[in-house]
Amino acid sequence: MKIRLLKSWLLAITALATLSMQSACSDSDQYLYDAEETVALQIHAEMALTYEIDSLRVRADTVTSKDTLIFIGEITPNRQAHYREYYWTLDGKDFSNDMNFRKPITKAGYHEVCFVVTDYFGDTLRDTLRLWVTNPPIIEPHGFIPAIGSQGLSPKDGIYFAWHGYDPDSISKVYYQFKIREPRGLAYTHDLHQKLYTSSSTILDTLIEAPYFTYWDNPGFYHRLENLKFYTWEVRAVNEFGLESDTLIQGEFFTKGNRNEGGVQTFIRFSNESLYDSYSRNGNIHLDILDSLSNLVVEREIGLDTNQFVVSPLKPGKYRIIASLPKLTDFSPDTADVVVLPGEIAIADTLRLSDTIPPSSKYLTPEGVLQDIDTLDFKDTLRFYFEEFGGNFYQNFFWNGQELRGASFFREISYNEDRTADTVFLMLPQSYKSWTYQLLSVNAYDYSGNLNSKTYVIRPSLERPEPESSSSSVESSSSAGGKDD
Amino acid sequence: MDFSIRHRVPVFKQLRLLPAVAAAFLLCACLDIPDSPEPKNTASYVTVYAVQKGKADSASLKVNPESPATLKAEVFPRELESELDFAWYRDSLLGSGATFKISAYAEEDSIPNKLVVKDREGNTADLSFEITVNSPPTFTEDFSPAQGDTLYGTTRTSFAFSWKAEDSEDASLDYILELDTAHYYVGALEKIQQSGLQPGTHLFRVIVKDSEGDTDTLPLVKFYVADTLEAKK
Numbered sequence: 001m002k003i004r005l006l007k008s009w010l011l012a013i014t015a016l017a018t019l020s021m022q023s024a025c026s027d028s029d030q031y032l033y034d035a036e037e038t039v040a041l042q043i044h045a046e047m048a049l050t051y052e053i054d055s056l057r058v059r060a061d062t063v064t065s066k067d068t069l070i071f072i073g074e075i076t077p078n079r080q081a082h083y084r085e086y087y088w089t090l091d092g093k094d095f096s097n098d099m100n101f102r103k104p105i106t107k108a109g110y111h112e113v114c115f116v117v118t119d120y121f122g123d124t125l126r127d128t129l130r131l132w133v134t135n136p137p138i139i140e141p142h143g144f145i146p147a148i149g150s151q152g153l154s155p156k157d158g159i160y161f162a163w164h165g166y167d168p169d170s171i172s173k174v175y176y177q178f179k180i181r182e183p184r185g186l187a188y189t190h191d192l193h194q195k196l197y198t199s200s201s202t203i204l205d206t207l208i209e210a211p212y213f214t215y216w217d218n219p220g221f222y223h224r225l226e227n228l229k230f231y232t233w234e235v236r237a238v239n240e241f242g243l244e245s246d247t248l249i250q251g252e253f254f255t256k257g258n259r260n261e262g263g264v265q266t267f268i269r270f271s272n273e274s275l276y277d278s279y280s281r282n283g284n285i286h287l288d289i290l291d292s293l294s295n296l297v298v299e300r301e302i303g304l305d306t307n308q309f310v311v312s313p314l315k316p317g318k319y320r321i322i323a324s325l326p327k328l329t330d331f332s333p334d335t336a337d338v339v340v341l342p343g344e345i346a347i348a349d350t351l352r353l354s355d356t357i358p359p360s361s362k363y364l365t366p367e368g369v370l371q372d373i374d375t376l377d378f379k380d381t382l383r384f385y386f387e388e389f390g391g392n393f394y395q396n397f398f399w400n401g402q403e404l405r406g407a408s409f410f411r412e413i414s415y416n417e418d419r420t421a422d423t424v425f426l427m428l429p430q431s432y433k434s435w436t437y438q439l440l441s442v443n444a445y446d447y448s449g450n451l452n453s454k455t456y457v458i459r460p461s462l463e464r465p466e467p468e469s470s471s472s473s474v475e476s477s478s479s480a481g482g483k484d485d
Numbered sequence: 486m487d488f489s490i491r492h493r494v495p496v497f498k499q500l501r502l503l504p505a506v507a508a509a510f511l512l513c514a515c516l517d518i519p520d521s522p523e524p525k526n527t528a529s530y531v532t533v534y535a536v537q538k539g540k541a542d543s544a545s546l547k548v549n550p551e552s553p554a555t556l557k558a559e560v561f562p563r564e565l566e567s568e569l570d571f572a573w574y575r576d577s578l579l580g581s582g583a584t585f586k587i588s589a590y591a592e593e594d595s596i597p598n599k600l601v602v603k604d605r606e607g608n609t610a611d612l613s614f615e616i617t618v619n620s621p622p623t624f625t626e627d628f629s630p631a632q633g634d635t636l637y638g639t640t641r642t643s644f645a646f647s648w649k650a651e652d653s654e655d656a657s658l659d660y661i662l663e664l665d666t667a668h669y670y671v672g673a674l675e676k677i678q679q680s681g682l683q684p685g686t687h688l689f690r691v692i693v694k695d696s697e698g699d700t701d702t703l704p705l706v707k708f709y710v711a712d713t714l715e716a717k718k
Binding site for chain 1: 639641642643662667668669670671672673674676677678679680681
């Protein structure tokens with residue numbers, strides 16, 4: 001009986017223990033609302049253009065329809081906070097169910113992107129981003145007034161400019177940046193149809209609301225359009241958000257002269273394009289304009305930074321233009337014949353000044369005597385003297401066909417005052433000494449592409465070694481071949 | 486009324502009750518028959534538009550003051566028009582009927598801006614609108630080059646083109662210049678100079694548009710370009 005009673009007690013105790021353990025495991029307290037344990041949720045929305053850490057994150061912006069935006073939602077204290085759902089809306093309609101996502105907004109206009117979070121208690125939190133989507137304004141690069149190269153436009157009577165520009169979205173105002181310039185140079189590009197005027201002086205630079213403009217001469221203007229001159233004009237469209245048109249209009253025109261007056265526009269090209277930016281040591285372009293009786297009518301010196309210029313006024317008639325580079329005697333002059341009509345500026349054929357003479361090179365003896373010889377003795381230092389009268393030039397040296405590079409070979413490269421001549425000191429290492437003949441090639445290029453190449457034969461500088469055996473009596477070939485180490 | 490059948494009632498008694506039950510059902514069915522529907526007489530919408538010189542555009546609320554015009558009220562479905570009364574207002578009652586005549590050069594006060602529609606039961610509906618009175622622009626005879634003119638110069642010569650249009654309301658007008666097959670948007674300019682004309686015959690025309698979208702077109706002008714500079718004036 002006692003045993004039975006004991007068994008009953010044991011069973012009861014075991015059951016009680018099991019029950020208490022189960023209740024401990026279920027931990028049902030955590031499902032009960034405890035106001036003290038709750039943390040208020042906070043949400044934050046941002047947008048960016050890139051995923052980079054340092055990318056600018058904003059809450060309001062103006063973007064184009066081509067931009068892909070990254071929308072970033074944040075829930076604090078952390079994502080494991082108690083919330084039911086989150087989603088994004090665009091102008092009140094479903095946009096995304098992701099926390100962070102990348103999407104473009106292509107419809108132009110004002111938009112509100114809202115990050116919506118519903119918390120555990122059913123409260124809704126919102127954070128709104130604001131953005132304008134706009135496309136760059138359009139400006140038609142063709143079909144404008146005046147056409148390229150229009151002659152005889154009078155500043156006093158008004159010069160009328162008109163073009164076609166608009167906002168493709170019809171939501172923002174379009175402005176036009178209008179410029180008139182007087183060009184000095186012309187940068188030639190690989191695309192023959194594209195002209196890029198350089199070194200311009202600006203006559204007018206203004207922002208206007210309408211796609212047309214009239215220039216009226218005013219004596220009060222600081223910069224004025226002059227008669228019988230060449231000018232360029234350009235227009236770019238800008239919308240009120242600051243977006244610029246992808247294209248721009250570039251036009252050219254000539255102003256009118258008095259009756260029975262005309263002018264000449266001349267373009268000059270050098271075979272050495274680097275002359276445009278060279279120092280004044282290369283002198284100026286000398287221009288002579290002769291009338292039909294070969295009388296000198298105009299004589300001018302023009303800087304090398306100007307490869308386009310207008311000479312006016314000239315009386316109508318036939319003229320010959322001669323351009324030369326007096327200081328660069330390698331360049332041969334060029335001429336162009338032109339007929340000047342009343343009230344117009346005649347466009348002469350491009351004058352091409354070419355240098356076809358390569359640089360000269362001579363050996364300079366230690367005594368300072370120039371020698372035009374072919375064979376030299378091996379010396380620690382060989383001196384060569386170069387002359388060029390067509391601008392910059394450069395040299396290459398080859399020892400048995402292998403180019404010599406680096407400062408260890410050259411020393412004291414000296415120039416004369418006009419930089420028309422260089423003296424190059426070539427240092428030859430002792431290891432270059434050989435009992436065979438060696439070849440030293442000296443190339444001199446000018447910037448017009450002319451080459452002077454001369455090969456010197458260097459005499460053996462070591463005693464010929466004795467043959468090791470009488471059977472090896474074959475002489476090595478005289479001088480050509482690779483470097484003798 | 487209790488239609489339940491008790492189990493304790495003998496079968497022959499139940500059979501005797503059947504006619505009565507059927508009659509009751511029939512009566513009930515008769516009670517549920519609805520009245521025949523009356524024809525629908527609700528106007529879905531009413532609209533107003535202007536008719537001028539026989540041209541009717543159901544979306545037009547624009548009249549040219551230089552000629553009389555008629556405002557027309559239109560109700561859908563149209564058969565209801567005879568059952569409705571129309572009253573035209575501008576501050577005060579100006580007229581009644583489905584149409585309202587606007588005389589040429591009418592004062593603004595005499596042009597209605599509200600239509601009140603009333604049915605036979607006295608229900609009313611208002612429709613507010615604004616009639617735009619706009620004179621279309623017209624070109625003057627002052628244009629250059631004139632028909633058949635010859636211009637002398639080269640393809641680089643800038644030839645002057647000028648024109649003028651008048652509009653009683655608009656301070657600024659927009660022009661589009663047609664030169665042969667090319668179109669040039671010239672804004673408010675009434676004169677331009679253009680080059681690039683080859684020797685030969687050319688056509689020139691200008692279209693003007695005011696802010697209300699009314700337009701006028703200059704008749705096509707045929708002119709000639711001759712490359713004889715000696716004859717240049």
